[in-house]
Amino acid sequence: MRETVFIADLHLSDDTPDLNRLFLNAVQRWQGRVDALYILGDFFEVWFGDDVLSDIAREAAAALKAFSREAPVYFICGNRDFLLGKQYAEQAGMTLLPESQVVTLYGTHYLISHGDEMCTDDISYQRFRRIIRQKWLQKLLLALPQNYRRKIAARIRATSKQKKSRVGQSSISDVTEQGVQTALNHYPQAQAIIHGHTHRPAVHEHIVNGRTIKRYVLPDWHDGKGGYVSVSEKGVVMEMLDIINF
16 A cells, blocks of 8 residues: 655754754655655755755755655745755755645545644744745845844744744644634645644644634654644544654
8 A cells, every 4th residue: 555655844954963864764664665755845954045054954955855855845944944946955865845735645635734824823933934935035135144144043043043932832743623714715625634843743624614623733743753644535544653762
């Protein structure tokens, strides 16, 4: 039985050797065995631009390029790697997708995204997101010298950490019913949703126009552990990974 694999929120960096090894091992295991790999954002902890690559970014690109010779790799940006562009995508053999898209797998229509756009209670973040995702601003940021970009990224990460310590796992940082309903109104053909971002792996159900829509939240990766969602003709299954038992 063939399957399609979805991952998100790996937050890879040169400071996460266990997670890096877990990812590289997983890609090697999936290679030639799955129909496609979808990466739904926050693949890397931070992204300064395609011209500033960490060691793990290079290793990941090589592994994904090899994988892509047998099955496609698709990428949707997250709030940490929204500057990842065509140059790196080509190097890694990835196809860049828009922030939200419906894909049809084994006869079912899945709405896929990073998921942050559905966290509508976080008003300050949504305001920041609307601004930072402007193409003209991204082009301006990428034109800055590398050291400036590093400083800006460090400042954004520091602000994010402060907010996370303050907000944590409170409801403001989670997907809302309003966010889900808005997304499904834009994509009424969707029969299920797959996303990441919230670091709350689970399966939820929503009622939309009399239909029950399941929403699958991808596992985040941390402390040498991770996970993925497998989609096949039999449906959707959430699987966990552990570097110790891999």
